[in-house]
Amino acid sequence: MPAPIRASEAEMIRAARDLLERDGLDGVTMSAVAAALNIRPPSLYKKVRDRTGLVALIGDAVATDVLTALDAIATESLAPRDALAGYARAYRAVAADSPRAISLLFTHPAGTTGPIRELLDRLLAAVARATAGDPLPIARNLTAWLFGFCSLEQAGAFRSGGNVDEAFEWGLANVLP
Structure with a gap:
């Protein structure tokens, strides 16, 4: 059974937006968003396909x-x-x-x-x-x-x-x- 995802899509988008505003587009990485949410990067891929998809969500x-x-x-x-x-x-x-x-x-x-x-x-x-x-x-x-x-x-x-x-x-x- 897969591990539960501890961050909602809204929380993921908020964390990514915060990174974007603070660090610019280059600062929006899957690893950085995962770290901001205190989850492992692979967990993000359950919500979004890749960084391009994450930026599109923002x-x-x-x-x-x-x-x-x-x-x-x-x-x-x-x-x-x-x-x-x-x-x-x-x-x-x-x-x-x-x-x-x-x-x-x-x-x-x-x-x-x-x-x-x-x-x-x-x-x-x-x-x-x-x-x-x-x-x-x-x-x-x-x-x-x-x-x-x-x-x-x-x-x-x-x-x-x-x-x-x-x-x-x-x-x-x-x-x-």
């Missing part, structure tokens, strides 16, 4: 965090442009809590399913409601600006003074369709 978890933040603002009841602004603010809030994990939203291959695909689909649908044109270029532009702004913010790169929240809102107003 990406799904951060996408779920953004989706949860979006659900909290009920974007469907807002004007289309306001809904897009809500998406941006939700992403920024999650990026502040998980600055390294948030980048995993952009590392999954085409054909991704699960929470990341749901997040992308919801963003495209929101952009489509806000514009008469092709939503894909607009979604790409918004995503690139948002990722760049949040990455710079989390790196502490805005040292020129001024209010970063105001700068975010100004940029958002100018990037939205």
Whole structure:
């Protein structure tokens, strides 16, 4: 009879996310996650196939965090442009809590399913409601600006003074369709 697994999938993902935020992506290894959970590495393979699968689970978890933040603002009841602004603010809030994990939203291959695909689909649908044109270029532009702004913010790169929240809102107003 196999030994019982003493760590849940949620605990495994939390430990992996903590390692990612502390040590970067290179610090997320099966051995490091097992050590954080006080289990042996082979026990992790009962929950996830390999490190790539583990990193994908972290990406799904951060996408779920953004989706949860979006659900909290009920974007469907807002004007289309306001809904897009809500998406941006939700992403920024999650990026502040998980600055390294948030980048995993952009590392999954085409054909991704699960929470990341749901997040992308919801963003495209929101952009489509806000514009008469092709939503894909607009979604790409918004995503690139948002990722760049949040990455710079989390790196502490805005040292020129001024209010970063105001700068975010100004940029958002100018990037939205």
